[in-house]
Amino acid sequence: MKILSNFIYNLKQGLNGLVKNKTMSLISVISVSSALIILGIIITIVLNINQFIEVTKDQVNEVKVSVVDNLDESQSKEVKEILEKIEGVKTVTYKSKEDSFNSMKEDWGDDGYLLEGIKNPLDDTYTVTLKDSDNIDTVAKEIETVVNVKEVKYHQDIIKNFLNLSNTVKKFGGILIIALLLICLIIISNTIKSRVYSKKEEIEIIKYVGASNGFVVSPFIVEGFIIGLLGSVLSVAVCTSMYGYMVEKISGALSNMMGNMVVPLNSISISLILILFATGIAIGVLGSIVSVRKHLKV
Known part of the structure; x- marks a missing residue:
């Protein structure tokens, strides 16, 4: 029962923080979703290049x-x-x-x-x-x-070119994603920090009366979790819609000749959803922890 009441308390506090910082929360959600959309695009490009190589490898x-x-x-x-x-x-x-x-x-x-x-x-x-x-x-x-x-x-030159393209996409995409996620981390941290500053005295009081670090941090982690979750949901919706549309157009253009060189949506969607949700939630929670940890020492 205590676990349930703590969960409800943390959830209410997290939602309350989002509402009180509507503008910053919205910016954070959009930033996370933008970074994840780019991540999703890079993933689909790499998977389709790998699919092409797999289909054509017997012809090399x-x-x-x-x-x-x-x-x-x-x-x-x-x-x-x-x-x-x-x-x-x-x-x-x-x-x-x-x-x-x-x-x-x-x-x-x-x-x-x-x-x-x-x-x-x-x-x-x-x-x-x-x-x-x-x-x-x-x-x-x-x-x-x-x-x-x-x-x-x-076809040796074609395969080599696609392998080089795949490696370039992975390298450039990896650098881009790291940069974007760091920016998201900073934005989320600043969003949570504004909440922490507004509750600084309250945090100090409950710490003096014996509240645990977990009790203090949990509402902010919930807030970051929700930001990451909302960003993930938005990015998954955009990526799956865009990719489904592209697959439909490409498959229609290629007819039955080369359709197997494009990864179907149902084959890519599970991996895409898991990666985007895991990344979005992780960056949201991490941003919360980074922003609040220095205020635990009183």
Whole structure:
């Protein structure tokens, strides 16, 4: 019963503090939510980059080799034998341009009818799988010298660029988030400090009569907790709405071709909610503790 009455007392005091400092409390909530929204954006960018890398990683050690048109069976066989003999090659798989065109229609799903009646623009290809993707540049250059090879394509540069982008986002985003959270911490601390100053004499009196540090600090922690909670709720609402809208637009534009490269909202929402709520509440509580601790010594 005592625990419940203490909880109700601290909750009332915390809410009372928010009401009495409406302007500063609102600024604190907006500051926390702004920082968390940026954190949420960075998280979604990194997760989607990682998703792209995960989806395409099996293609990193593959080289697509297009051959010239109208090769006869003996010429095609000769190209394959040469490719198989190149050092570092694991397997070589042939795919005709007709099969590639039919696969494209399937990938387009309901939009596949748009390809009907169009002259097949694709080439007969060989998919060369390597034993080690680190040697892809060397192998690709050697493939380019093979007779009847028209074009060589591979994705190593794309993957490297996305890895560099992911690392840049993490580093820059980490610095930005730390700076923003520190600003939020200062704002929340100042918000709570104004309440502490207004109750300075009361705090000193209850400390002299034997009140514990926990009893003095609890209402201010509740106040910071509520600020962090409100900021978290607002940021989660904004981030999930924005991301859901973006996923819908991107998935619609990509149709069935590359839709699996975008992380679905339901897969990202739980992690996003947990991170944003934990960060927001932690910064609110920490700001309260920082602002009130020096007033506990009387």
